[in-house]
Structures are given as C-alpha cells and as structure tokens.
Amino acid sequence: MNIQQPAAKVNWATGNLEGKKVSKTVRKLKHLEGVFADEEAYSSMDPETVVYEVEVLEQEQPGKEGGLLFGTSYLYPGKVGDEYFMTKGHFHEKRDRAEYYWGIRGSGLLLLMDEQGVTTAEQVFPGSLHYVPGHIAHRLVNTGSEVLAVGACWPSDAGHDYGSIADRGFTARVKESGGKAATETG
C-alpha cells in the first residue's frame, strides 16, 4: 500500500500552513476602501500597509458541492483612527453555507451579523471555537497588540459575497476607547 505524506501541515502555535497547494492572498489598506469609518485617517496612511493575509489549502475546487476548503487568516494589529484593523467581512454567496472558525494566536472579536442587520460578537483567543451558521455575515477584528491568527473550514461551494458588506457595512464597529476595545452600534 502506498503511504503518503499529508496534503499539508499546520503549525498549531502560529496557524502557518505549509504545502504544495497552499495559496496566499494579501489584503492591504488600499484594498479596504470604505471599510473604516475615519476616512481622513485612512487616506493619511500608507496604502501598502498589510492589514491581513489568508492562506488557503486549495485541495478542492472552489464551487464544488460537497467539498471543503481550509485556511488560516492572519490579521495584523493596527488601527485606522481609533478603529481596529479588521477583515472585509462577507456573507456566503450560497447563503445557507456555514463556516467554522478557531482562534490560534492573539486576541480579537468575531463579528456576526444576520440578514436583518443585528450584530453580535464572540471573543476570539487561542483555542476559541466558533460556529458561523448559514445566513450570517462574519468579520474578524484584531483588538490586541500581536497578530490574530484564526483557522477556518468552509464548504467549497459557499463562495464569498463581499458586495453586500461593502454597500451597507456591519451595524457595529469596534474602536479603542480609553485603551480598551469598545463596540459602537448604529
């Protein structure tokens, strides 16, 4: 019988994925126009600043029903004005597709918003385990001083709908206030 190495390796201390089919996407400030509330602070910053990176094990074709994808997001510490660095956030294109998230390193919040615009949040820390059911938009926020590394597994036919979030945003923001993270709704 043929004994093979696994498709990839994951470092449980850092989240790092290593393997032939691991892809990497880099999201810089210039890719996040309109995401942060303070437009003046945004335009004064270097647009090449890396906000987050996503590694994905592309062992399955995106779009394939029944398959899964696996990845790690690295959200760097930082702020635009007093608002913490965050991911673009998305609904799934196939709205009923769920996703699992788990904290590996750092600390932050996972914002969860339903289709009526009600937003809640879950604390993210090493070992936190989060279920994002279908029909729920999700966004990571780094409220700490080190990189926030979060793993994820999601159906390969889920797709990403960033447009709805780009148009309307989330109904809550996370800002630093008096040295602590505070949420602001509206």
Added chain:
Amino acid sequence: MNIQQPAAKVNWATGNLEGKKVSKTVRKLKHLEGVFADEEAYSSMDPETVVYEVEVLEQEQPGKEGGLLFGTSYLYPGKVGDEYFMTKGHFHEKRDRAEYYWGIRGSGLLLLMDEQGVTTAEQVFPGSLHYVPGHIAHRLVNTGSEVLAVGACWPSDAGHDYGSIADRGFTARVKESGGKAATETG
C-alpha cells in the same frame, strides 16, 4: 452590542473540546465485532476495553444541508493480535461529502479507500492536515504508543455509512511486524 463567549474551546495540545453542546461517544471492543482480522485474539480480550472516543460540537443539526460539524477523535494505543487499534471507518451516506482531518497528538495512519477498493494511507502526526474528498472511505489507525488525537470538520448532511465497511472492510490492514507498522493488502 452583545459580546459572547465562543460556542466551545479546543485545546490544541490534546484536542479536548469543552462546551455546553459537546457530545461524547465511546467505542469499545464490543462495538467493533468483525473489524479486526484475528477473531481469536479479539474474543480473548475484555469487550469493555475502550478503543476510541469521539467528541463532537453539536452546534448544528445533523442532516442540515450547508451546515458543518466539528469534532475530535481519541484513538487509544493497543492491538488485537498484531493489528493496531483502529476506528470502524466509514463512507459518507451522501457520498460526495468531503471531510478535513488534522493531527493533534500521537502518530498513526489515515486509511483512504475509494469505491473500487483501492486503499492508500497518509501519515498522521501533530500538525498533519488531510483532505478526504467525497466518495472516499476513511479510517484512523493508531500505530504509536500514546493516544492519537485527530480533529475533523465535515458537512452536517454527510451522514455515516458504516455498513459498507462492516460488510467488506478496507482492502488493507495495518499490523505490527518486527516492532514496526506494516501494511498488508488483499
């Protein structure tokens, strides 16, 4: 905004899941009749011997399309005759449903068998990451001397078809030979 604790916690050193909706299934030797080749050795052992345990975060209804389940399997070290302890193994009831596995602790093999009966194996170790595509039966084997802890994420509508494996088995077995793991096909 409502800030909540995550649904559960996972210990990345042991695989242990902790949370209100975590269920636990215990598989003893008595539940694994017909699985091991050496029937005489099997019947001489204590049927109450625990072979493996599975913790599952039941945050989603089994059967729900688009949802996901998340779990950790703990496969204990041991042998029946010269054959290492292993899980029952299964195809998914919905054959095209995939699964992710990842090694957390210990060492072993993940057996992968297609519908034509061709079996391959992947090395499982802390940080190994395994993609099981649809239409592939999968079984864990503990070839080490400590517990093998493996995490998994799979679609909540995948279901388990243990029957096909109970009837025909896998086309390969993993046995100790001269102090080392060796595979035997046929």
